[in-house]
Amino acid sequence: MSANRSSPGAGRRPSPLLVGWAGVAAVLALLPLVYLGVRALEHGPAHAWRIVATGRTLELLARSLGLAAVVVAACLLIGVSLAWLTVRTALPGARAWSVLATLPLAVPSYVAAFAWISTEPGLAGFAGAALALTLVSYPYVYLPVAATLGGIDPAQEEAARSLGHGPLRTFWRVTLPQLRPAAAGGGVLVALYVLSDFGAVSIMRYETFTRAIFTSYRASFDRTPAAALGCVLVVMTVLLVWAEARTRGRAGHARTGGGSARPAPPARLGRLRWAALGWCSAVAAAGVVFPLATLGYWLTAGRSGAWEPERLLETAAATLALAAAGAALTTACALPVGILAARHRGRIVHLLEQAAYAGHAVPGITVALAMVFLAVRYAYPIYQEPPLLVLCYAVLFMPVAVAATRAAVLQSPPVLEDVARSLGDSPLRVLRRVTVPLAAPGIAAGAALTFVVCMKELPATLLLRPTGVDTLATRLWAETTTASYAAAAPYAAVLILIAAVPSYLLGRRRA
DSSP, X not given: OXXXXXXXXXXXXXXXXXXXXHHHHHHHHHHHHHXXXXXXXXXXXXXXXXXXXXXXXXHHHHHHHHHHHHHHHHHHHHHHHHHHHHHHBOOTXXXXXXXXXXXXXXXXXXXXXXXXXXXXXGGTTHHHHHHHHHHHHTHHHHHHHHHHHHHSOHHHHHHHHHTTOOHXXXXXXXXXXXXXXXXXXXXXXXXXHHHHOOHHHHHTTOOOHHHHHHHHHHHOSOOHHHHHHHHHHHHHHHHHHHHHHHHHHHOOOOOOSSSOOOOOOOBOOGGGHXXXXXXXXXXXIIIIIHHHHHHHHHHHHOOSSOOOHHHHHHHHHHHHHHHHHHHHHHHHHHHHHHHHHHHOOSHHHHHHHHHXXXXXXXXXXXXXXXXXXXXHXXXXXXXXXXXXXXXXXXXXXXXXXXXXXXXXXXXXOTHHHHHHHHTTOOHHXXXXXXXXXXXXXXXXXXXXXXXXXXXXXXXXXXXXXXXXXXXXXXXXXXXXXXXXXXXXXXXXXXXXXXXXXXXXXXXXXXO
């Protein structure tokens, strides 16, 4: 357990330049929430309430929550079982199974949906959406639960067994309570992912809030219904984030005493070994092998479309350029917020950090609606132009870059900054010559992760992409909506190929 460092930044006021820079980023992140409130109440609260308080809204609520509940339950089953098998048992090839269990993170939900519906069209609807979303989002449960299992002191379980508890009772009474915060946090992340997903439910033709908002926006010049539905979606996501914070706040299973926990001896599976291998194989086959094999099939044997190499290259280039610009702006906005959060305390810093995380509670479709409103009213020259889409990426993915920057700055010793100041360096010079260079690897990792999520983003890109410009995600979505699966396959394959490069570099850095 690392010792608590002296309060970084205690007694030292943050640089006004840093605070001003972070303030601009916070205002940018809060714009969608302001827009939704203004737009939804444009014709008065009664009009907004008439839109929301309808049977259609209740139906969408039930469908979205039902889908989220089923996907979360399935992800908990898959994620916890795989974590237990790969961390706590003598499963043959446990490390390889661990890698396979995390690979679905590189597969966008709409690619998984495309793979399944192109093979079995009868899956369209709730079952297909639940299947595709489960197979791409269970790593959100697997990763934190596996990390927690690896850190649990086995002495507590041994003490329980010495008191006469069997393996099942020991797991239920001792191990499971310590896994609960990690599993609940992962479950909430899965629920947020499902509520904000647009690609998989659209390809599977299952109506949820995100699809209804997109349809409403496209079908009418009146944006108030889409904004009102967006407010309902934001309330749902905020409630989930609040529930996760409450879960973390009540959890407390810290180990006492000195030293470090020793690893638990792996449990022998005996005759259950083959069943465990079968379960791991089935999950890996459905989550990784099947989508890749389906893409391979449509690339080589499909007849519904012809290869268009020039268009594919043009689309890939546009995707790379937009994602790179989005990652650069997002990192620039997150840099002051992450540094302030790591080095200073106080109400202003706390508010700036919380504001930067606003994008975490706003689905992409609603952020895109806000950007459309702002551009049409106040900045029409950038409407349907790259800067507007890049701004949208910054709002959506700022939390990803802030978290990476904050962690990287926390890992660098603050005493070096104090030494630089004692030598007469200004705050800006300290930032440029000490803080940023020390945290550069972590900041770069955050930028790489942001690049990947920008490249895969679909609903905001559909609404805000520059006129005449397609990305790999939008081309894939357009081809699958007309059942041109062979034409969609090259875009899906290139998307996964490009996303795999920074993902591999991130994994290699962690190793």
